[in-house]
Amino acid sequence: MQKRLKSKQAFTLLEMLVVLFIVAILMLLVVPNIGAKRERIDKQGTQALASVIQTQVELYELENKNQSVSLDALVEGGYLSHKQAEEALERHISISGDGHVSYPE
Numbered sequence: 001m002q003k004r005l006k007s008k009q010a011f012t013l014l015e016m017l018v019v020l021f022i023v024a025i026l027m028l029l030v031v032p033n034i035g036a037k038r039e040r041i042d043k044q045g046t047q048a049l050a051s052v053i054q055t056q057v058e059l060y061e062l063e064n065k066n067q068s069v070s071l072d073a074l075v076e077g078g079y080l081s082h083k084q085a086e087e088a089l090e091r092h093i094s095i096s097g098d099g100h101v102s103y104p105e
Helices: 013-064 070-076 082-090
Strands: none
Touching: 013 070, 013 082, 070 082
C-alpha cells in the first residue's frame, strides 16, 4: 500500500521573490515623494508663519506709531504667542528695521 502524501498549499520561493521585488519597486517610488512633500509642507508652514508675523507687525505699527518692531515687542504686546516667536526663531524668520518680515527660502 502506498501512502498518499498530502499536498500542502504554500508559496514557492519564486513567488515570494516576485512579491518582494514588486514591494521594493513600490518603495523606491513612494519614499522619495514623501521626502519632497515634507519639504514643501515645511516651506508652506514657514510662509504662513511669516505672513502672520507681517500682519501683526503692521497692526503693531498702526497701534503704537512705532517703526522699530521686534519679535520680543510683539510677544510683550500680545500680538504673537511665545510659541509663534520660538517657531519664528527656529525657522530663521526675522523682522528688518523697516518692519519687513524675511525668511530663508
